[in-house]
Amino acid sequence: MGLKIFFDVDYTILAVDNSLRPGTRDTFEKLISDGHDVYIWSGVGLRNAEIRHHDLEDLVSGVYRKPIQNYVAGLLEFDVPHWPDFVIDDYPEIVETFGGVVCQPYYFRSASDDEMERIYGIISEFAETGESAQVGYRAATNGRPPTQE
Ligand SMILES: [Mg+2]
Known part of the structure; x- marks a missing residue:
């Protein structure tokens, strides 16, 4: 089953410096090819300009504002039309709510950063088995409401 994956x-x-993490485009392409959908959200607001700037528009199914507290209620408040099945964030709390990966924060441009490859591995494992023992993986603490899409 395809997952709705929120980055x-x-x-x-x-x-x-707004540079793109190495492997981001490649990872998005692989996730889509595996049958998942990739979404972007940010607590700062809508980041369409950055997605366009890095030429990722063709891969991203939606760009949303991310709740920074009361995450589940915030989906409705910020018109996020999908339940996030899997969340990748450098901030743990939202990951712990929906489930996903707390990633190593990417502060400074680094050609040798390979976190995206690791994230892809965890997502693939989760998609197959429903869990992962790898560092950074968090199971959801807030189950998907049965009535929501
Ligand atoms: Mg962040």
Whole structure:
């Protein structure tokens, strides 16, 4: 079953200088090819300009504002039309709510950063088995409401 996978922006896919984390495009392409959908959200607001700037628009199914507290209620408040099945963020709390990966923060441009490959591995394992023992993986503490899409 395809997952709706939500990526944070700052320090998850973008460094302080707004450069794109190595492997981001490749990882998005692989996830989509595996049957998943990739979404972008940010606590700062809508980041369409950055997604366009890095030429990721063709891979991203939606760009949303991310709740920074009361995450589940925030989906409705910020018009996020999908339940996030899997969240990748450098900030643990939202990951612990929906389940996903707390990633190593990407602050500074680094050609040798291989976190995206590791994230892809965890997502693949989760998609297959429903869990992962790898560092950074968090199971959801807030189950998907049965009535929500
Ligand atoms: Mg962040």
